[in-house]
Amino acid sequence: MSEAGVTTETLPAAAAASHAAGPTATAGLVAVEDLTLHFPVYQGLLRRQVGSVRAVDGLSFDIRRGETLGLVGESGCGKSTTGRALLRLYKPTAGRIAFDGHDIAALEGEALRAMRPRMQMIFQDPQASLNPRMTVGAIVKEPLVEHGVLKPAARRARVRELLDAVGLNPEFVNRYPHEFSGGQRQRIGIARALALDPDFIVCDEPIAALDVSIQAQVVNLLLDLQRKLGLTYLFISHDLSMVRYIASRVAVMYLGKMMEMAEVHDLFRAPKHPYTRALLSAVPVPDPKVEATRQRILLKGDIPSPVNPPSGCRFRTRCPWAAEICADREPEWRTLEDGRKVACHFAE
């Protein structure tokens, strides 16, 4: 936890207390066990439940304090749902989410609200996540007002400080979001996420809507802030080359399950899961020499429905190396010698 900006006294009592009670800095900030999130599917006149979308289906992983965990996968794999469940924007169907030693999976009401300042989110589309009728100052100030942090005069000073921290001119407090470019709007979203001095930020595709030259600006800003404030990030993205750059570890999801999780260097150098291999081989490389010679693993078919996922290993219907055992038995989420985790019968 950084002391930049808001001091501990100004934080809500519950959050401040949890700091004192929290475990040491070496332990994981977030520990997830068997996290499951099913959305019911209703049908017919009586809206009877006929099944469920198994968006997230038994994830176990941890996020270390101060690290950036990259979460990658294709649309519909459940990566955004996972991010939102960690922040308790959804109530998990089952499983445990330990945030700084406290199980928040079942928290409700005021107890949950007291935890919220410590976990924030940066959204994909800054256009959609900023209220067009509020000034930039009001947007960034809202979390402070909402949680009763600081006195009005101190809030104004804090807003200016936050705008300055994300590289926006503090004189712009009275402007509206439409007066800013896409990259600047994303900076406003980041300033808002920083307002309550959080420890953990879920970045859900924060650069996907931005142009290449602007993406670099925002990524540099996120890294600077992490260094300065000791932030922990969950960086959700489909852009593998950017994840490779920003993340310390990477987790790969497919159809609600985690396929592989490893140190970024190990994952990109030698992916163990067939899906990770296919995914990495599909990323276009901005170098015509590499593109002309590389071997691609082209996957056949489409992602199956999460309402009725394949038996055994979920990836088996598209896996070039699938065998009989893959349909019969679900692969265990196991740890390999080099410490990485993988869910495949054949990985070694």
Place this chain on the structure above:
Amino acid sequence: MLAVRDLKTVFHTQDGVVHAVNGVSFHVDEGELLAVVGESGSGKSVAMMSLLRLLPMPPAEIASGQVLFQNRDLVSLGAAELRRVRGARIGFVFQDPMTSLNPVFSVGYQIMEPLRKHMGMSRKAARRRAAELLELVGIPSAAARLDDFPHQFSGGMRQRVVIAIALACDPQVLIADEPTTALDVTVQAQILELVRELRRKLGMAIIWITHDLGVAAGIADRIMVMYGGQIVEHAATADLFADPRHPYTRALLDSLPGRHGREERLHSIGGQPPLLMAEPDFCPFQTRCAHAFERCRLQDPPLEQVAPGHDVACWLETPDVGGRRDH
């Protein structure tokens, strides 16, 4: 095959005239894939939509230029004649397959429509050809899926259907506007492989609009980099990546992660793209360029050859052209 000369497209808006495309000239040959690379607002889509006059006019207006195709100028062609070119001789694939397919007609009907309209095929012949086309673009059990509706296909399969429609009348030129941007990477890889295969089989010219330099590196013969409504660099793919000359191209390549290993910071390009509320008489990149000097603010550099097949619009590369020397 298709040659464009000094194309200028403007938009008449409430705030004034936006000069979206400012004097773009290029050509594409038979069997060739030309990638057009640029960021949002660079004018890449507007330029290519202008070729077939696909923009709503007004507010858009093609202020000047020629689009020469089969010895005719598409800019001055009558509406009825232009319709015979669109979708028949020149096919178009857009970014989002869901917006280019009509949700209330079966995909078979939508593939048969151009066949019946442009080629005058009978219903039966058109249906047979539609099944062939779906098979060509790699849709399993093609004939059985003709009566399915767009929502019954996945995103990647829908884009294959759109490509099948664009290919229906055997076009000489295919214009694809960010056709894989809305797709996942593994699906994108499938579509790119399909396009490589179709090029070998059909030998048409392809203009591929993309913001992704990685995609361009993988499929293009030549690349045209656009910025501020102009072509700033144009070269064979290998030359562009090996020896980028324009400061914008270099900055764009530098801003990609992983090109120089895991260095401390990404190189970002400061500032914003120009608004183009006036036709620029200066280099459009000068406000963001680290090497800009006085001349860049006074004169717009022309696109000049700096090596065989390699053109650049930058005063640093071509100091001796343009008449006046201001420094």
